[in-house]
Amino acid sequence: MKAAQAIAVRLLARWETLLVVAIVGAGIWSTTLSPFFLQRANLLDLLTPYIFIGLMAFGLAFVVIAGEIDISIVSNMAASVVCFAQLYAAGVNVWLAALIGLGVATVLGLVNGALVSLLELPSLAITLGTLAAYSGLAYVILSGEGVASFPAGYSKIGGGYIGKELPIALLVVIALALVLGLVLHATRFGRYVFTIGSNREAARFSGIPVARVRMTVFAVSGLMAGFAGVVYVGYFGSARADAGTGSLLDVVTAVVLGGVDIFGGAGSMLGVFLALILVAELRNGMQLANIQGDTQDIVIGGLLLAAIIAGNLLRAVQGGRIRVGPLRLARREVVEHEATEAIIASKLAPENLKGR
Amino acid sequence: MSPSLRGITPQTLAAAVLRLREFGILLALGAAVAFFTIRAPNFDSVGNWQGIAQNVAIVIVVGVGETLVVLTRNIDLSVGSIVGLTAYLSAATFAHYSGAPLPVVALIAVAIGLCLGLANGLLVAVAKVPAIIATLATLAIYRGIDVQITGGGNITAYELPDRFLKLASTKPAGVPTLAWVAAGVAVVGAAAVRWAPWSRDLYAIGSNPEAARFAGIPVGRRVITAFALSGALAGLGGFLWASRFPTVDAVAAKGFELDVITAVVIGGVNVFGGSGTMLGVALGALLVATIQNGFTLLRISEFWRLFFNGFAIVVAVTIDALVTRRLQEALRRRRAEALAARHLEAGA
Numbered sequence: 237m238k239a240a241q242a243i244a245v246r247l248l249a250r251w252e253t254l255l256v257v258a259i260v261g262a263g264i265w266s267t268t269l270s271p272f273f274l275q276r277a278n279l280l281d282l283l284t285p286y287i288f289i290g291l292m293a294f295g296l297a298f299v300v301i302a303g304e305i306d307i308s309i310v311s312n313m314a315a316s317v318v319c320f321a322q323l324y325a326a327g328v329n330v331w332l333a334a335l336i337g338l339g340v341a342t343v344l345g346l347v348n349g350a351l352v353s354l355l356e357l358p359s360l361a362i363t364l365g366t367l368a369a370y371s372g373l374a375y376v377i378l379s380g381e382g383v384a385s386f387p388a389g390y391s392k393i394g395g396g397y398i399g400k401e402l403p404i405a406l407l408v409v410i411a412l413a414l415v416l417g418l419v420l421h422a423t424r425f426g427r428y429v430f431t432i433g434s435n436r437e438a439a440r441f442s443g444i445p446v447a448r449v450r451m452t453v454f455a456v457s458g459l460m461a462g463f464a465g466v467v468y469v470g471y472f473g474s475a476r477a478d479a480g481t482g483s484l485l486d487v488v489t490a491v492v493l494g495g496v497d498i499f500g501g502a503g504s505m506l507g508v509f510l511a512l513i514l515v516a517e518l519r520n521g522m523q524l525a526n527i528q529g530d531t532q533d534i535v536i537g538g539l540l541l542a543a544i545i546a547g548n549l550l551r552a553v554q555g556g557r558i559r560v561g562p563l564r565l566a567r568r569e570v571v572e573h574e575a576t577e578a579i580i581a582s583k584l585a586p587e588n589l590k591g592r
Numbered sequence: 593m594s595p596s597l598r599g600i601t602p603q604t605l606a607a608a609v610l611r612l613r614e615f616g617i618l619l620a621l622g623a624a625v626a627f628f629t630i631r632a633p634n635f636d637s638v639g640n641w642q643g644i645a646q647n648v649a650i651v652i653v654v655g656v657g658e659t660l661v662v663l664t665r666n667i668d669l670s671v672g673s674i675v676g677l678t679a680y681l682s683a684a685t686f687a688h689y690s691g692a693p694l695p696v697v698a699l700i701a702v703a704i705g706l707c708l709g710l711a712n713g714l715l716v717a718v719a720k721v722p723a724i725i726a727t728l729a730t731l732a733i734y735r736g737i738d739v740q741i742t743g744g745g746n747i748t749a750y751e752l753p754d755r756f757l758k759l760a761s762t763k764p765a766g767v768p769t770l771a772w773v774a775a776g777v778a779v780v781g782a783a784a785v786r787w788a789p790w791s792r793d794l795y796a797i798g799s800n801p802e803a804a805r806f807a808g809i810p811v812g813r814r815v816i817t818a819f820a821l822s823g824a825l826a827g828l829g830g831f832l833w834a835s836r837f838p839t840v841d842a843v844a845a846k847g848f849e850l851d852v853i854t855a856v857v858i859g860g861v862n863v864f865g866g867s868g869t870m871l872g873v874a875l876g877a878l879l880v881a882t883i884q885n886g887f888t889l890l891r892i893s894e895f896w897r898l899f900f901n902g903f904a905i906v907v908a909v910t911i912d913a914l915v916t917r918r919l920q921e922a923l924r925r926r927r928a929e930a931l932a933a934r935h936l937e938a939g940a
């Protein structure tokens with residue numbers, strides 16, 4: 237009985253549970269606004285306009301869990317979208333061009349990663365710089381005009397449906413969430429990311445290739461910006477240099493609201509996915525309630541602040557002191573313990589012992 | 593102890609680096625001016641320099657406030673929205689009460705900015721939200737409020753009284769009024785961070801927040817003050833903005849925060865906090881404005897401007913970090929040598 241109670245309490249105390257409750261609450265609010273909200277087609281289509289935001293949030297989650305931040309992700313998407321579009325306009329096959337776009341995005345992410353991890357620079361300032369630089373690059377490459385005639389076969393990836401109701405983009409986002417969730421939660425690399433986020437020094441001393449993992453994390457963030465760009469072009473059917481401008485707030489909100497510790501070291505892909513649903517639902521609901529985009533931003537911004545403050549309060553209530561200072565001061569005992577075990581296990585793994 | 597070690601303290605070494613930094617910006621500025629003078633017709637004319645001075649003025653006013661925040665190892669992204677909001681409110685006040693005295697409206701703008709900055713400060717210092725996230729959120733929230741208030745409309749120059757517009761167009765002693773204001777703000781800011789005890793605390797907090805706390809510095813209160821002042825100066829910036837660009841709508845000063853942060857970072861204010869001077873910030877702003885002006889005269893695409901801004905931030909941060917690291921290593925070596933020398937003396 238006691239065990240059941242403990243499990244129930246732990247389940248209730250989980251951030252993801254709160255998110256599900258919030259999603260249901262926002263759903264009830266939405267149904268009062270429009271009777272069409274609960275129709276299957278509408279529910280399935282809810283996420284479609286926000287898929288590119290979700291993909292960027294997945295990438296950013298890796299960076300934030302590793303104790304860093306990448307605010308250049310939105311202009312990285314714009315730059316890759318524009319490269320992709322220019323290549324396509326120049327006659328390159330659309331899929332090949334999309335693939336090159338992914339490559340460009342990864343390279344731009346790697347540039348951030350190299351500056352941050354090899355030169356040990358602060359990710360906040362660096363990605364603030366590249367936020368402007370990549371955006372400028374996007375404008376320069378596109379030189380003002382947009383490209384807007386993509387083949388129908390391609391556009392399906394962002395705006396197509398299977399059986400008229402199931403959006404292909406939804407399948408894309410679920411598939412990528414599953415893959416990234418596995419990478420984050422079930423691989424050695426994922427454990428390294430958590431460990432570095434909770435305590436970089438300790439990670440270094442335990443033999444984790446810290447520089448390499450941090451670089452990879454930024455590359456993942458870049459790659460996801462590339463995927464976001466691919467879906468963005470498919471959905472909107474056009475490539476513009478200001479693609480994704482203004483979506484930084486939503487991306488960061490999805491990550492933080494998803495329970496990813498802004499100080500690094502904790503978070504889950506499921507949480508980010510649920511937060512994406514909540515953000516999409518709220519935006520959709522506010523649209524139904526005739527609330528304008530910039531006014532919606534007030535609500536989303538407030539939600540972002542509330543999520544962090546709620547997290548801080550939760551920690552304070554749980555007995556831990558509220559942490560102070562900038563990013564990367566976090567310590568999560570549970571995660572650390574798990575991570576240490578993972579390190580020991582990996583050290584003892586036969587393929588690692590062979591080399592010694 | 594060898595004579596070469598005598599008299600070199602960490603302070604003098606750091607000061608030397610800062611002077612070197614300001615010298616470096618001056619050098620870059622000189623190079624830029626020389627280049628544009630040769631390449632661009634009209635660059636080296638009084639009229640063009642007055643234009644540059646007008647452009648740089650608001651960046652400096654807001655940059656002084658941003659510097660106070662960055663010194664404490666924080667950042668204020670919301671200044672662009674505060675400038676936009678207060679610019680609209682200032683213009684709207686004049687549009688409704690054309691007889692309103694300038695200082696009163698300026699004070700209102702400053703007060704509104706102060707309140708918005710205070711909110712940032714409370715979020716960071718009391719609610720413990722990281723500055724980048726807190727001000728990213730308020731950047732969106734303040735802009736949203738701006739859109740609410742403007743309701744999609746705008747205010748044009750025709751609705752504003754002449755004496756307000758003259759603020760930007762008059763040039764006492766050949767220098768635009770805006771530039772005089774900016775110089776005043778920069779001088780007061782420089783004097784404050786040089787001599788006011790509370791602002792020395794900002795450096796201490798930025799250098800080492802934990803140590804500052806243990807030294808009895810009221811860290812929270814100082815951080816709140818820095819954000820509030822940043823907001824207040826952004827409010828003043830908004831007031832000046834409305835007189836410089838009198839057609840004000842909801843997108844006024846969108847993205848302006850990047851110009852300000854670029855100037856601050858290029859000006860040598862360390863993003864790790866704890867070091868930087870107002871002279872450096874003013875020079876940094878001037879360098880950015882000069883290069884952008886030269887780009888315009890040479891008809892280089894507007895879009896390169898954005899790229900240049902970002903690139904400059906990355907380069908400045910990289911150089912700063914590398915220099916700081918070298919400096920710290922040198923200091924550590926020196927300390928070790930001094931310690932060893934003292935041990936030898938004691939042994940002998």
